[in-house]
Amino acid sequence: MNRRGVSRKSLNDDELKKAIDGCDSEQIHIPGSIQPHGYMLVLSQEFEIVKVSRNFCSLIDQPLQAIIGQDLKVYFGEDIIKALKDMLSVGALCHTRYTTLSFIEKEDLPQFDAVLHQSKDYLILELEIHKSGKIEFQEHDFYQKVMQFSIQLQQVPTQTALYDYVVYEMRQLTGFGRVKLYRFDQNWNGEVVAESRDMQIPMPSYLGLHFPASDIPKQARKLYSQNFIRLIADTSYESVQIVPDDLCEKGLPIDLSYACLRSVSPVHMEYLNNMGVGASMSISVMQNERLWGLIACHHNSPLHPPISVRMAAELMTHTFSAFLSNFMQADQESEIQKKQSYIRELNISLRPDKSMLETLKRKHALLLQAVDADGVIVHVNDKNFAFGLIPEMSFANDLIDWLEMNGDGKVFASNSIARDTNLLVRGQSMASGVLAIPVSSSMTDYVMWFRQELVEEIDWAGRPEKRVTKDKVGYHLTPRASFARWKEGLRGYAKAWEADNIEAAEHITKLLLNKKYEDKLRQANYDLQSILDNSSAFIYITDTSGNIIRINESAIEAFGLNSENIVGYHYREVFSGEFVELEDKQQETLISSQKSATFNADFFLNEKEFHLITVKFPLYDTNDDIYALCSISTDVSMLHNTQEELRRSNKELERLAFIASHDLQEPIRIISNFTGLLGQEYKDILDDNAKVYIDFTLNAAERMRFLINDLLEFSRMGHEEYEPEIIDARGEIVRLIEQFKILDTNQDASITIEGNIPDIYMKLEHFSCVMQNLISNALKFKDKQNRPVINISCQESKTDWLFAVSDNGIGIEKEYFDKIFLLFQRLYNKSEYDGTGIGLALVSRILERYNGKIWVESEYGKGSCFYFTIPKKEM
Known part of the structure; x- marks a missing residue:
């Protein structure tokens, strides 16, 4: 058992996590108590007492109930209250205000040093008995001491001398037996970089020793960044509670972040006692609003320097911080200048005519010098450039994969x-440090700088292991008992990357990123020109004034131009004849509309006939302003001639089909008539085989007649002129239904119309043909086990009428959905289902002439639904 009555045990991961979480969550800014060398009063904004430290009751010999609710002027008088209010009304950079005061009716009480500050909705007044320091230290001494310190700092030649001077002067001022300058690294571990000791006072030296970050947890560092000085006059003190307990903010005690008397964590008290410290004072050293380090003052017995001395010490620390900043800035500027010279040289080397990787091969050393690295890998466009001491490339690829998963596109x-x-x-190179920066937002290209492992020994103030304490509350970190020098050999670590290293690396990465895009742009321009030159289209780009910016080889060759007198010239100086007039009109149209447009033009240029289809569109800059016009023209002269030839051929074929189908009617009619007469005249003398042959001939003639009629109708749809009209579609459908029901074979069929059928704009004959074929097919391909059920409906869309003809017939397999609309496509044997295979092809052709379309949805064995559209017309 230790002196606090809790047990200690060996460390495990679960206990360590609980202990660290407990340490980090300790609310040291609201301890609810103060140190006993002073007194505290918590006041309302009207200076009414709402809380006091318990020892204040003893000081004025009054019970707590008599104090709470009293106006502060009862104890200190009107003049003091006015002075305190004046202090609050004056803006100040510091959070606390200092004065001296006395009780008006307590002549036996001494004079007090008073500190006043605001804590949210309350005022906190702290009182300490006024006394002098180690030497008589009056107000004029305060100014003289700080002035002398500031003047002397200007004579300090080096940063190390600056360290030594500040700890010596601080010890002389405060009377502490040992004063250390304690500097934080990037991971908040501390190192004692300077120390001054009174050799008459037996205290060990910690100069050069390191302290782990856990010695000063993050919430303590936060307080050091807010309240720059903290005194513990006696490390064995018993804290004094602030009463009563019922006044709180959201269930928490008053925030004492800026209080001089704030009680400290019991863990820290144990830490100081284990170190053999009787009194402690810490002053924050700030750089760029960040906690750089501490001036830590220790004594082997209790020591209470007065407020005036502490104020002088804080002011001296701020002065030291300013001079430290000058030294650091001078060193930093020197390093920055060197790095900038390397970066400038690299930038100059990144010439437009050389690729990025080519430049890096020649100037690789600059990448290392600018970032103070031992090796570098540039991974761009799946290509690697490597130089210096680097790990294996397979490891570099693993690292890139890890960065893509965990890097979030930020500097690592x-x-x-x-x-x-x-x-x-x-790899042979034991790279332990890496600085990786993405070259693109895709996080696949990186520049990675590496630093070699530093095999070194660190002297710690005691072995920096964490111990766990468990009590009734839970697990806690326990400070180490010994601070004797302990050496640790470090492996797997490199020199930490400083801010200027990262800044230089980011600058270089931006240069490489720009160069990468320049290379891509140059390659894209080369590729674009290659695409343009290998395109059969005539392509040229002009600015808004008409000057040619770019033109491809096809246009140069087709228009018979001189390639040396094109780019930079106005199109009127380059082209001639009708083409210039056409271009004038097209340019004017495009600039006025600021939209892309398509032009058809037939003209002669250089005694050659052109039939051009031109797509012309504006090009915009980053401000969305038109800076150029692009023309892409296709010479369709050959296509034009081919289309004319095809049109003539189609008309001749259509006429031939029309004439053939018409002229074939007569021989078929003769065959049918005379074969029928033959059967009638000689029926008594013909044997059975002859009668069968006659029947076959008559059936074939009849099928031929139907086929010729359908072909005639199909051919007629290709060349006939027609005039659409507004027709009563519903009335025509009703007429067709009645017509189908007259046939004996369709007596049991159910053909219904669902919903509204509109009037449509179409030739009645054509609409009737479409519906007749669809209803006829639905009846023809019925399921022989079920009664035919056919439903006809229509729906309206924005531009079309959508008709649907559904049935419960045999259905169609999906692979035949498109084939059934082709000419002579039959899915079933003619012995099962009669027909010519022309009906649906005819329907499709009719609908195409009206810019409509037809399709089917079906499931084999479960019926079909044919859909077709007819464009709407404004009635």
């Missing part, structure tokens, strides 16, 4: 790859 800086990525570094 690590001085321990194994620790931060769980990847095992491979």
